[in-house]
Amino acid sequence: MYTGPNVMLGYAESPEDLSRGRTVTELRTGDLARKSAAGLYEVVGRRSRFVKIVGLRVDLGQVERILADLGVAAASTGTDDRLAVAVEGDHDTQLLSKVLAQGVGLPRTALSLYAVEELPRLGSGKLDYPAVTALVADRTQVTGLLSDASAPGRAPAETRDRASTGPPDDRPASTPTSVSVKQIFRDALEVAEVEDSDTFVSLGGDSLSFVAASVRLEQVLGDLPPDWHVTPVSRLKPDSQPRRSGIKRIVAPIDTSIVLRAVGIVFIVSTHIGLFDWQGMAHVLIAAAGYNFARFQVPGQRMPRLRRQFVSIARIALPAMVFIAVAYLVTDRYSLANILLLNAVLGPVEVTTQWHFWFIEDIVYILLAMTALLAIPWIDRAERRFPFLYPLILFGAGLLTRYEIVEPGVPHTIPALWLFALGWAVARSRTLLQRLLVSVLAVVTIPGFFDGDAHRESTIMAGILLLTWLPALPVPRAVARPAVLLAGASMHIYLVHWLVYPPLADVNRPLAAAASLAAGIAYWVLCNQLVSACRRIREHCFHSRS
Numbered sequence: 001m002y003t004g005p006n007v008m009l010g011y012a013e014s015p016e017d018l019s020r021g022r023t024v025t026e027l028r029t030g031d032l033a034r035k036s037a038a039g040l041y042e043v044v045g046r047r048s049r050f051v052k053i054v055g056l057r058v059d060l061g062q063v064e065r066i067l068a069d070l071g072v073a074a075a076s077t078g079t080d081d082r083l084a085v086a087v088e089g090d091h092d093t094q095l096l097s098k099v100l101a102q103g104v105g106l107p108r109t110a111l112s113l114y115a116v117e118e119l120p121r122l123g124s125g126k127l128d129y130p131a132v133t134a135l136v137a138d139r140t141q142v143t144g145l146l147s148d149a150s151a152p153g154r155a156p157a158e159t160r161d162r163a164s165t166g167p168p169d170d171r172p173a174s175t176p177t178s179v180s181v182k183q184i185f186r187d188a189l190e191v192a193e194v195e196d197s198d199t200f201v202s203l204g205g206d207s208l209s210f211v212a213a214s215v216r217l218e219q220v221l222g223d224l225p226p227d228w229h230v231t232p233v234s235r236l237k238p239d240s241q242p243r244r245s246g247i248k249r250i251v252a253p254i255d256t257s258i259v260l261r262a263v264g265i266v267f268i269v270s271t272h273i274g275l276f277d278w279q280g281m282a283h284v285l286i287a288a289a290g291y292n293f294a295r296f297q298v299p300g301q302r303m304p305r306l307r308r309q310f311v312s313i314a315r316i317a318l319p320a321m322v323f324i325a326v327a328y329l330v331t332d333r334y335s336l337a338n339i340l341l342l343n344a345v346l347g348p349v350e351v352t353t354q355w356h357f358w359f360i361e362d363i364v365y366i367l368l369a370m371t372a373l374l375a376i377p378w379i380d381r382a383e384r385r386f387p388f389l390y391p392l393i394l395f396g397a398g399l400l401t402r403y404e405i406v407e408p409g410v411p412h413t414i415p416a417l418w419l420f421a422l423g424w425a426v427a428r429s430r431t432l433l434q435r436l437l438v439s440v441l442a443v444v445t446i447p448g449f450f451d452g453d454a455h456r457e458s459t460i461m462a463g464i465l466l467l468t469w470l471p472a473l474p475v476p477r478a479v480a481r482p483a484v485l486l487a488g489a490s491m492h493i494y495l496v497h498w499l500v501y502p503p504l505a506d507v508n509r510p511l512a513a514a515a516s517l518a519a520g521i522a523y524w525v526l527c528n529q530l531v532s533a534c535r536r537i538r539e540h541c542f543h544s545r546s
Contacts, residue, residue, distance in 0.1 A: 001026050001027065001028050001029070002026060002027045002029055003025060003026040003027075007024060007025065007026065007027055008024060008027075009021070009022045009023065009024060010022060010023030010024045011023075011024075031043045051078035051079065051083065053078065053079075053082065053083055053106060053110050057301075058078065058083060058104055058106065060076040060077070060078060060083075062103075062104065063076040063083065063085060063100065063103075063104060064076055066099070066100060066103040066104070067085070067087065067096065067100065070096070070099065070431075072087050072088070072089070072091055072096065073087070073088040073089070073119060074086065074087045074088065074119075075119050075120075075127045075129065075132040077129060077132055077133045082110055082111070082112060083104075083106060083110055083111050083112070084112045084113075084114070084133075085100070085111070085112070085113050085114070086113075086114050086115075086116050086119060086132055087113060087114070087115055087116070088116060088117070088118060088119045089115065089117075090115060091115055093113035093114065093115055094113075096113055097111045097113045099430060099431070100113070101227065102430050103430050105230065105299050106230070110232070119132065120132060180220045181217065181220065181221070181233050181236045182194040182233055184213055184216045184217055184220065185198070185200065185203055185213065185233065187216075187532060188205070188209045188213035188216070189203050189204055189205055189209055189213070191203055191204070194233060195233070196232060196233050196234035197232050197233070197234065198232065198233050199229065199230050199231060199232055199233070200213060200228070200229040200230070200231075201229055201230050201295075201296055201299055204304075204307070204308040204311060205229060205296055206292070206296045206297060206308070206311075206312035206315065207257070207288075207289070207292035207293075207295075207296055207312075209315075210229060210255075210258075210292070210296065211258055211261075211484055211487045211488035214228075214255070214258070214484060217236070218481075218484075220238070221236060221237065221238050222238055229295070229296070230299075250476055250477055250478075251474045251475065251476060251477065252474070252475055252476075252477045252480045253472040253473065253474055253475075254472060254473055254474075254475045254480055254483060254484065255471070255472055256466055256467055256470050256471055256472060256473050257288045257291055257292055257467065258483065258484055258487040259473045259475060259483060259487070260281075260284055260285065260288050260463055260466065260467070261285060261288060261486070261487035261490045262482075262483040262484070262486040262487040262490070263281070263483075264281035264282070264284055264285045264288075264463075264490065265281075265486055265487075265489075265490040265493050265494060265517075265520075266486065266513075266517070267281040268281050268282055268494065269493065269494075269497045269501070269513055269516050269517065270513050272497065272501065273497075273501045273505050273509050273512050273513050273516070274505065274509060275509045275510060275512075275513050278455075278459065279453070279455070279456045279459070280450075280455070280456040280457065280458075280459030280460045280463075281459060281463070282359050283416065283419055283449075283460050284459065284460055284463030284464070285359075285490075286359075286362065286363070286366075286416045286419045286420055286423070287419045287420065287422055287423035287426070287460070287463065287464050287467065288423055288463070288467065289363055289366075289367075289420060289423065290366075290391070290419065290420035290421060290422065290423030290424040290426075290427075291423035291424065291426050291427045291467055292423075292427075293367065293370065293420070293423075293424060294391070294423070294424040294427035294428055295427050296312075297309050297312055297367075297370075297371075298374070298383065302374070302375070302377070302380050305374070306371065306374075306375055309367070309370075309371040309374075310371065312367070313364060313367050313368060313371070316360065316363060316364060316367070316491060317341060317360075317364050319491070319492060319495070319523070319527045320341065320357065320360045320364075320491070320495055321339055321340070321341065323492075323495045323496065323523065324338050324339050324341075324357060324495070325339045327498070327499055330499075331499070333353040333354070333356075333498075334353065334354055334356075335347065335354055337354070338354055338357060341357070341360065341361050341364055342361075343355065343357065343358075343361060344358065344361050344362075344365070353498075356498050357495070357498075359494065360491070360494070360495070362416045366416065366417060366420050369417075370420075387428045388425065388428045388429065388430070388434055390428075391421045391422075391424035391425040391428055392421075392425055394417065394420075394421035394424065395418055395421035395422055395424075395425060395441065397417065397421075398415065398416075398417035398418025398419070398420070398421050399418050399445065401415035401417065401418070402415050402418045402445065402449065418445065419460075419464075422438065422441065422442060422445075422464060423464070423467065425438050425441075426438050426464065426467045426468045429468065435468050435469065438464075438468055439465060439468055439469075442461055442464045442465065442468075443461060446460050446461045446464075485521060486517065486521075488524060489517075489520050489521040489523075489524035489525075490520075491524075492520045492521070492523040492524040492527065493516060493517055493519075493520025493521065493524075494520070495520070495523070496516065496519045496520040496523050497516035497517075497519070497520060500512070500515050500516045500519045500520075501513070501515070501516050
């Protein structure tokens, strides 16, 4: 609200009204502004320029700013189920929809982009949003766009827009497939209710449940789209494309982070056993953890997100603490500090078997620190406003320990924050320039990390570059499901193999590796079953009280 001597006097509807004097003392502008330390106000948007789509609050002004940064003039409108954007000029709307979906965190199925010759404007030069809304509505009724007929190498507008916006919303809300998807989400995420507008991320999904859910969804839906984790339940449906012969039949695209986790745990276990020597994958998985944290744990409102983050940490810490407690009871290799995941702080300085679980401790420490930071309101706002710059600042802070400028105070635990932050920055890279910057940072900072161990450092670099440039990797279908299974159980395999392989390694190393993988998968399945049983008991108690 604005008040001052330069506020208009009021509204005059006849000459006699001009003699009435002041009738207005303040204006309710509808603008949103922020106050600086100097007491000045900066207008940052309009109160009416927000829509809520698939549970996410979208700033329509931010949508236009993202496109403006790409040199594209645009006007955005929206409803509770779709964001509609008109872009001025001859642009590839399919490519822009991909960039925009990543920038605002919406699934591409919730976006409609339309190319127009010129955006409608008022006499003052401002965008005429009612006209934009009408224009977009008209565009949905025609079979082509003005600029598409002459654009070489591009699909007709009707086909392209249908491909980027997904099926219409007038189909029945409850189909056999949607019911199956809801049940999978309920099982994987331990939630009681799943709505058609919910997404995997909005329901609290994380990197561990991501793998478990994707295995079952592929059985129901076939090949999953890359952005399925941010796609509403109502839009997840079976692959309607017929199976074709050739490479499409024998190869399936798998999320790169899943492939890295599967390959990483096999290499880690095999290296520890002595089957072969390939080091560096543990640090690739730390970067992948940052990548997945940014995808699954950062989006959303602060308080629901905080709960989701603590649940995710518990999914790592509790199975680890339970298993280490068993290992403590049956061997003499570990201590109470191991059970509490405090060996890095309380354990011996010299390297012993008590340092076996350094990777789990590092991940838990970093996740707790990141959760604590984002729980601070002004830091939360900063991350939302500068989603790419924020992890780069964390990366810079992590370099202080990577180059030993600052002593982390945790002996023998190789500083890992900079790799976690680098993975976070990869997930936030939206443009070619940003991906190039992240790649350069990796190429510059990784060499020398292991005192010139070029093979180990090249492994870390290759893993991060794969995450940066290839969001999915083609994997033979014959190994796709085992790879997803290994990825889902990767943390449990890491825990269990320390007890499984020692008595078998001298007998048969391949057998020791296979037994370690199988035992870890079994422990993963057991943990999932226990969680599901607890959920059923909780629901039963709730219904009994009701």
